[in-house]
Amino acid sequence: MRSIILWVIVSYLIGSFPTGYIVTKLFHKDSSGKRDWLDIRTIGSGAIGATNVGRAMGAAWSWFTAAVDMLKGAFALLLAAHIVPNEEKEIIMAVSAFSVVVGHNYPVWLKFKGGKGVATTYGTLFFIWPYQSFAAVLFSGGLWYILRWMTRIVSLSSMLSLFSISVCFAMLGAPVTFTVLAFLLALLCVWRHRTNIVRIINGTENKWKGY
Numbered sequence: 001m002r003s004i005i006l007w008v009i010v011s012y013l014i015g016s017f018p019t020g021y022i023v024t025k026l027f028h029k030d031s032s033g034k035r036d037w038l039d040i041r042t043i044g045s046g047a048i049g050a051t052n053v054g055r056a057m058g059a060a061w062s063w064f065t066a067a068v069d070m071l072k073g074a075f076a077l078l079l080a081a082h083i084v085p086n087e088e089k090e091i092i093m094a095v096s097a098f099s100v101v102v103g104h105n106y107p108v109w110l111k112f113k114g115g116k117g118v119a120t121t122y123g124t125l126f127f128i129w130p131y132q133s134f135a136a137v138l139f140s141g142g143l144w145y146i147l148r149w150m151t152r153i154v155s156l157s158s159m160l161s162l163f164s165i166s167v168c169f170a171m172l173g174a175p176v177t178f179t180v181l182a183f184l185l186a187l188l189c190v191w192r193h194r195t196n197i198v199r200i201i202n203g204t205e206n207k208w209k210g211y
Contacts (some may be wrong), residue, residue: 003088004095011076015103015120018110019050019068023058041113045196048107051113051154066119069104072168073123076100081127094181097124101185105192108200116192118158121185125165129178136168152207162186 020040028038040048044055050069054062080096081089104120106112126137127210144161148154166182174182190197 003084003092007084007092007096011080011099012103014072014076014079015100016107016109017072017103018048018107018114019072020050020053020065020115020127021110023053023061023065025105027061028057041110046113047115048110048113049117050119054117059074069115069119070123071105073097073100073120074127077124077127078196090175090177093128094177097128097181098184100124101188105188106138113196116158117185117189118162121162121189125182125185128181129169129174132172132174132177133169136165136172139168140165152209153200153205154208155193156200159186159190159193162189166197 024038024040028036028037030036038056040052040056044052046052050062050066053065076096077093077100080093084092101117101120101124103114105114105117107114121140122137126133129136140161143164144157147157147160151157163183163186166179166186169179169182196205
């Protein structure tokens with residue numbers, strides 16, 4: 001139990017690194033080209049993730065933010081995989097993966113107001129079950145791109161693509177722990193997008209137009 005609590009704390013702290021918040025604070029410039037210390041939480045959706053960073057700073061910074069958010073998820077997962085004994089590895093890796101996404105979504109440094117966890121979920125699940133998880137996450141990423149192109153709704157594309165990972169895991173015969181983990185992370189993503197869901201139902205959700 002002590003080991004689980006330790007990995008919950010460690011992974012949460014790794015996940016709580018607020019990439020999007022730091023990027024906009026340090027590098028956003030106003031119309032005159034002067035750094036203005038923008039707080040990403042004051043614009044768009046108020047989230048600190050890649051999509052909102054893209055609204056403020058364009059595609060390059062959006063992709064950079066997404067990459068760092070994926071890497072912090074991967075780092076927490078790989079750290080656990082290399083340190084934890086084999087007999088505890090499956091459950092600790094699952095706990096670590098879930099905790100790092102929670103850390104991203106609810107960072108203590110920002111009064112628990114973070115991102116929506118999509119990129120960090122991709123980063124953790126990519127390494128959870130090599131090599132089958134590589135294929136599942138890459139398929140999901142391709143599905144996300146297709147859905148975004150078809151619907152122009154990033155939130156819907158993100159939610160559906162994450163659910164597809166749990167389906168792929170089940171079809172490929174992943175350990176039940178990892179399949180349940182993928183499903184729970186997809187549900188967490190839905191919870192974080194609950195206001196988007198209301199707007200989708202009402203037909204008022206913002207459409208992706210590129211940056």
